[in-house]
Amino acid sequence: MTNSRIANIARDRRSGAQLGITSVCTAHPLVIEAALLQGQHEDTDVLIEATCNQVNQEGGYTGMTPADFRRFVGEIAAxxxxxxxxxxxxxxxxxxxxxxxxxxxxxxxRAAAMVNAYAKAGFTKFHLDTSMGCAGENIALTDEMTAERAAHLAKIADAATDEAGTSPVYVIGTEVPVPGGALESINHLEVTSAEAALKTVDVHRQAFAAAGVSHVFERVVGVVVQPGVEFGNANVVGYDREKARSLSAALSDMPQFIFEAHSTDYQSADALRALVEDGFAILKVGPWLTFALREALYGLDHIAQVLDPTFAEHGLIAAIERLMLSKPDHWQKYYHGNASELRLQRHFSYSDRIRYYWPHAEAEAAVNRLLTMLDGRSIPETLVSQYLGALYPAVLRGQAAPDARSLQLAAVRRVLGLYARACRPTD
Structure with a gap:
């Protein structure tokens, strides 16, 4: 495994190349497969990231440790x-x-134990985020305390990676709102100021030196900032490069770094390209990929019911609705409104909290019923046009086979293709 492409992005930017890399944040096996297939097609490196809540030494919500996640991804790659x-x-x-x-x-x-586990498992990119207060502390910590704790974790990671024989790169800083998308409708975002970005770098540089890991700070390549992009349950705030111009210009005063942009899901192709051009060179995407997969699965569910009307009583959408109602923990705190509004959000919210349900046994059984029903069938182009219209051109061009599995992969790769084109150097 490598991290050379990330390590070289800032250097390449200084030489005039406008490069970026997509950070695929997911644990869904089909999405990971699609990302690897897209990487093969583009002949490029693939960056796949796990979050602290998703994968940690205690299992996280996926039940996987960092070593488990590495094996999981490695098996798909093989x-x-x-x-x-x-x-x-x-x-x-x-x-x-x-x-x-x-x-x-x-x-x-526990955070130190997690970082140690990630390092020993061979991960080579670490976003250190210690900005949140713990019990008895303020919700958000001072820059100095955040940097001190990040330096401590960097020291732990560096010692463990020495044992593993790797030289990881690091990203510092955090973003607002919370990771994974805003909880409510959003109309305006404050772009990180250039002064705040420069201060983040300076305070961390001092903290790393105080912790005796200045040599590790040399491998800090990115800073997480808010360029003014976000999504809520029902709306997306698009990138406005004029509002981010001052922040982007600050990179000239920190030539070691590029910016990492979170919550870039659902941005337009032009916005993604503009982000990379402006130095937001690591583009994180997650919910949009499982949102695209859900669109494909729901389209296939409708197609199955057209091909066999009796399938309606075994339909996927109804099964997922029953599951989400019986186990509301993953959505109940995040969605608000009357019964109709809640149902709409459960299935179609941009935050895509339905993604937490796909690994559940009932959801897997419902998906398997659907795919078994469609197994061996070539889906008529007219039904692809009706229920999976975004994939219709690819089917007509022969770029996607009209079968259930290929259409799922094509749905995810259609999104990844937007990111791949945004991350290419300017001709």
Whole structure:
């Protein structure tokens, strides 16, 4: 595994190249497969990241440790024939967030154990995020305390990666609102000021020096900032490069760095390209990919019911609705409104909290029923046009086969293709 492409992005930008890389934030096996297939097609490295809540030494909500996640991704790579020398594994928001309800000492001890586990598992990109207060602390910490804790975790990671024989790159800073999308409708965002970005770098540089890891700071390549992009349950705030001009210009005063942009999901192709051109060279995407997969699955569910009207009683959408109502923990705190509004959000929200349900046994059984019903069938082009219209041109051009599995992969790759084109150097 490598991290050379990330390590070289800032250097290449200084020489005039406008390069970027897509950070695929997911644990869904089909989305990971699609990302690896897209990487093969583009002949490029693939960066796949796991978050602190998703994967940690205690299992996270996926039940996977960092070593488990590496094996999981590696097995998919082996199956599709992807060269793992071009695979970059990253850890996102690594810090005390999963344990912030605990006293600071215990939360940071667990965060240190997590970072150690990620490092020993061979991950080579670390986003250190220690900005959140723990029990008894303010919700948000000062820049100095955040940097001090990040330096401590960097020291832990560096010692573990020395043992693993890797030299990871690091990203510092955090973004507002919370990771994964805003909880409500949003109309305006404050872009990170150039002064705040420069201060983040300076404070972290001092903290790393105080911790005796200045040599590790040399491998800090990125800063997470808010360029003014976000999505809520029902709306998306698009990138406005005029509002981010001052922030983008600040990179000239920090030539070691590029910016990492979170929540870039659902941005237009032009906006993604503009982000890369303006130095937001690591583009994180997650919910949009599973949103695209859900669109494909729901379209296939409608197609199945056209091909066999009796399938309606076994339909996927109805099964997922039953599951989400019986186990509301993943959506109930995040969606608001009357019964009709809640149902719409459960299935079609941009935040895509339905993604937490796909690994559930009932959801897997419902998907398997659907795919079994469609197995061996060539889906008529007219039904692709009716229910999966975004994929219709690819089917007509022969770029996607009209079968259920190929259409799912094509739906995810259609989104990844937008990112791939945005991240290419300017001709």
């Amino acid at each position: 199956r599709v024939g992807f060269d793992t020398n071009r695979l970059i594994l990253g850890g996102d928001h690594l810090g005390p967030n999963p344990w912030k309800h605990l006293p600071p000492e215990e939360a940071m001890s």
